[in-house]
Amino acid sequence: MKVLVRLTFLVLSVLVYSYQATKTGPDWWKSSVIYQIYPRSFKDSDNDGIGDLQGIISKIDYFVELGVDAIWLSPIYKSPMVDAGYDISDYRSIAPEYGNLSDFKELLEAAHKNGLKLILDFVPNHTSNLHEWFNKSVAREEGYEDYYLWNDGYVDDDGVRQPPNNWLSLWSFSGWEWNEQRQQYYFHQFSIQQPDLNYRSEKVRQEMKDILTYWLDIGVDGFRVDAVPHIYEDELLRDEPIVPDSGVDDTNWNYLNHIYTKDQPETFELVYSWRTHLDNYTNTVGGDTRMFMTECSSDMENLVKYYGNENGTVLGAHFTFNFYFLGINENTTAADLQSDITVWYQNLPSIYTFNWLTGNHDNHRVASKVGQSRVDAYNMLISFLDGVTITYMAEEIGQENGEVTCEQGQDPSAIKNCTTFNETTRDFERTPFQWDNSTNAGFNEGAPTWLPVSSKYLETNLQEERLASRSHYHVYTDLVQLKASLSAYNSSYIFVNSLLNNRLLEVQKALDDPHQSTYRLYFNTGNEALTVSLDQNYTVVIPSVNLAYTQGLTDNDLVLNSGDSVIIKVL
The missing domain is CATH 2.60.40.1180 (Golgi alpha-mannosidase II)
Structure with missing residues (x-):
């Protein structure tokens, strides 16, 4: 019908936003296309089953072919990999499975030679419990005593030691873990192997600025800052209120209203100080703007604060991620999309820059959420709207979720309970990139891969889409070219x-x-x-x-x- x-x-058009951009040309990032790479799953150069930096280097021409402006790498730092690299044990070293610092510098040089910016993930909220700072803090080594959030807790009426308050981990159960050596609890927003840093320590704040400077000196063009809302906690360690009728048990993070462990005033001030640090670096060294983008699963009122104040006299992140499209599915209506778009146009001051994305390494792939017939529509939408477009690798070819069993799974928060694995795992969207129809989809030369290659690679892969007269890939490259041409006006x-x-x-x-x-x-x-x-x-x-x-x-x-x-x- x-x-x-x-x-x-x-007659039918409804105005939701109006602004005038600078005709002299916005900075490079303001209308850019940023391509997110999950290094472990992108390209394996040495056939050990794990993607690596040399694999990315081998595909530099592909990013040029796509027409993207920047590549953003999910964490590549040295790590015991309890949480896929978000548990960092050395911020200045590369994880051996990805390569070494020489490989990284080679990648950076290749990117810059081909006109690409390179953005690193920066994970400031916590370290690995194997980081030397944590070991020194446990031992109460002078200067490191307060690098993490430590507390004695208390002994209850039954003589049982208890944590200082009711704060929960995002991964469920108490956010406090007892350390026998130090005889105190430490706080962790995520796994027990990821102790939270204490940003009330001036030394910690300086350490992290020094790390930013270290990578800026090497030549990186910016940072994606992870888990920003969780950086500071209430100094008084007050209990958080219970959410009425939450429908979850008291060990689940959603059981509490996180007014004391999320989006604290000091967090905004810290973000503003990082912006000042990056701007000062650019002004001193010269060259293009060193930018940073913040990952914040917060309400709109707080999201806007991470950008800065309303008139731009205080600046924060160049932009903070817009996650409003992550919940799309095959039943999403035009009204739903209009609402998701309008809330940003109506609430973000016109001095700031929009950004749009539909997927990432923590959410199911777009093709699996909405179906192959709608893949192009969502790529169109995020590139046609003004601002920054962010593409998670392989969304340009319509790659779907892979097939991973609990026994094959690598997501630490999901494999703890195989009964709920299919509902909670992030492994499905992390399976290897499907380059062609050869063994292991061209990800490597045939060695077992860290996550299984999807069986769908024979029908969906880059090689086939390049050869086809019409494909998601061709639509995507046309969109990137159109965006670039329209951004001139x-x-x-x-x-x-x-x-x-x-x-x-x-x-x-x-x-x-x-x-x-x-x-x-x-x-x-x-x-x-x-x-x-x-x-x-x-x-x-x-x-x-x-x-x-x-x-x-x-x-x-x-x-x-x-x-x-x-x-x-x-x-």
Whole structure:
């Protein structure tokens, strides 16, 4: 069944945001495409089953081919790998399974030679319990006594030692762990092997600035800062209130309202100090802006604070991640998307920069969440909207979740309970990149891989999509090129509409260029075909893979089947 709608621009469009960008050209990151690499799963150069830096170096041409501006590496530091590298034992060394510092410098040189920026993950909230700082703190070595959050706890009426308060770990159960040697509890927001640093210590704050400087001196272009909201805790160690009717037991992190262990005022001040540090570095050394982006699963009020204050006199992160699209699924409506977009346009001051993403290493792959027919639509959406586009590796080819059993699993928070493994694991989205249809999808030369290669690699891989006349890969590269060309102009306004009982999403972008060009994105989020009858001639700029149109001028109605999407230029 086809449903016909005639769209008239001035009548149906709803203005949600208006701003004027700087015509002299924003800094490199403001309209960039940043490509996230999960190094362990990208490319294995030495056939040991684990991706590595030389593997990334071997694929530098691929990033150039995609047209992305920057590559961002998930943690590559020395680590016992309790939490896939987010438990760092040495911030200045490379994990041996990935290579060494010489390999990293080679990668950096190759990236810069090819016009790519390189961004490192920075994990400041905690270290590994094998870090020398923790060992020295346990031993109460002079100068390290307060590097971590230590407390005596108390002895209850039954003579049993108890932690100082009710704070919980994100991985469930108490966030406090008793250390027999020191005879005190230490606090950990994540696993017991990831003790939280104490940022009330001036020495800790300086250590972390020195680490940033170390990597800046080597030549990195910026940082993605992990788990930012958890950096500071309430100095008085007050109990957190219980969430009424949470539906979870008292060991689950969601049992408490985290008013004392998340988004503390001191955390914002710390982020502002890091921005000052990076800006001072750029101003002193010269070159392009060294940027940083913060990972914050917080409410909108706090997300905006991580950017800085409302008038920009105090600056924080260049941007903080927009996770509003992570919850998309095959039933997401146009109204849902309009709401997710509008909340950012309405709440983020116009001096700051948007960012858009649909996936990462902690969330199921887009193709598995929404289906192959909608992959192009979401890649269109995050590249068409103004600001930074962030792509998790292999989203450009529509790679789906892999197949991993609990016995094969590597996610420490999930393999503890095989009954709930399928619901909690992050392994599915971390399986190796599917390069071609050879052994192990071209990830390596055939050695057993750290996570199994998906059986779907024979039908979805880069080689096949390159050869196809139409594919997700080709749509993606066209989108990156379009984004680059449009970013040369100011977007004088953005319109977002939910039409036809929330089945049709329309995004209109008007450019302040000599031709006053207007581009429109249409996405049929419904389950039946729609016919969009336009009142002007238009050029199809980028059609989704299954759309029955090719690029070029047309005056016909647009027929969009379920999941179809298109970007057009109105003439």
